[in-house]
Amino acid sequence: MPEGLYSRSLLIIIVPIVLLQGILTFVFLDRHWQLVTRKLSSAVASEIVSFLDIKDTIDFSKIKEVSKNYYNMNITFIPNQKIKDDAPKPLNLVENTLGEELSMRLESNFWIDAHTLEKQVIVQIENGEGLYQFLLPRRNVYATNSHIFLVWMVISSLLLLSVAIMFMRQQIKPIEKLSKAAHQFGLGMKTEDLKPSGAAEVRRAAEAYLKMQERIERFMEQRTLMLAGVSHDLRTPLTRLKLQIEMLPNDSNNNELLNDVNEMQKMLETYLDFAQGVTSEDIRKVQLKGIVEEIINIKKDDTEKIIFHNNSSDEFPFECKLIAMKRCISNLINNACAYGNKVVVTLNNSENLIQILIEDDGPGINEKDYEQATKPFQRLDLARNQNISGSGLGLSISQDITNNHGGQMKLSKSHLGGLKVSLEFPRNIVN
DSSP states (O other), X not given: OOSSXXXXXXXHHHHHHHHHHHHHHHHHHHHHHHHHHHHHHHHXXXXXHHHHHHTTTSOHHHHHHHHHHHHXXXXXXXXXXXXXXXXXXXXXXXXXXXXXXXXXXXXXXXXXXXXXXXXXXXXXXXXXTEEXXXXXXXXXXXXXXXXXXXXXXXXXXXXXXXXXXXXXXXXXXXXXHHXXXXXXXXXXXXXOOOOOOSSHHHHHHHHHHHHHHHHHHHHHHHHHHHHHHXXXXXXXXXXXXXXXXXXXXXXXXXXXXXXXXXXXXXXXXXXXXXXXXXXXXXXXXXXXXXXXXXXXXXXXXXXXXXXXXXXXXXXXXXXXXXXXXXXXXXXXXXXXXXHOSOEEEEEEEOSSEEEEEEEEOSOOXXXXXXXXXXXXXXXXXXXXXXXXXXXXXXXXXXXXXXXXXXXXXXXXXXXXSSEEEEEXXXXXXXX
């Protein structure tokens, strides 16, 4: 069964028409052919019997001439012969029908052959002195133009199907546009102008979608503005507090206070990133190898613990939102470096799928906590090191970005002993 609505709609139209035409064709042609063959066979049988009735009163040569010129029938007399006892029995419709008609009119033995010659039928009738053989065209016995009806029926069916397909296509287009707009909006892309069109139900669905999209965009804008405002309001006193701490005498307590202030600033920036989600940046074609290498090079302090395996090909670029993708991968590598002493990053790709694997040898996460770990503000400190700072948003932001690119983020046990994060993306997220 096809998956697309257009293909399924075509099946709904085509299958019943084909079945109906097939049944009607079989029934009509069968009855029509039998009826026409019966009438033609009856006429031919009457002609044959008429010639036999007048053979003793009219010269045989005259009968042969009349039958050939007016009835397109060749008559031959074969003296001193009889029909063979092992002559084949009638097999097809023509032989059976013509045989039934002759049986009703004759008492003599006869034999009909409608398959030896391609365009003619042979009829042999016993007479006391020999055999009378009648050679007549097939068209005299049964209808030979039934194929014309089939041709016209097929042509008319194709015309009707073409019109139905054209109208069906027009009805499906608004649904396809709505589906494409919803898909693009789900990926955080700029959607094309969607104008409700088509059937009343489709228009109502499009109008409901547009209202929903407007409400979601308004909610996202309000959330971003609120978080940006809160971040701005808190950043000012934090900056003032940081300056005051730096002016105090340099001792261990003051350094700890300064570290706490810096940590609070980082947390505010992380919260703002989470509130903003995936920005409305355009999708561009990039090479993931370059992105991963750039992120690893930035982490100079952890470069030695990171191992990068590139199994991908530069032949197929990846379509993504560059800034968002950098944030997604960077969050995961930062997490792995924070909790492990060895980090392995692997990049695999195929014609339709791109996979990024990030593994560490840290304490890992219990399998039952995988779903909980991707929720906002969840740190799972029982499994992770409590001395490591963080907001509990790294995995959540990465999963958000992955989902908005049409991909999947999966957590599993690494062969290194820690956590393994798998990112899988379709190569072309637009379609």
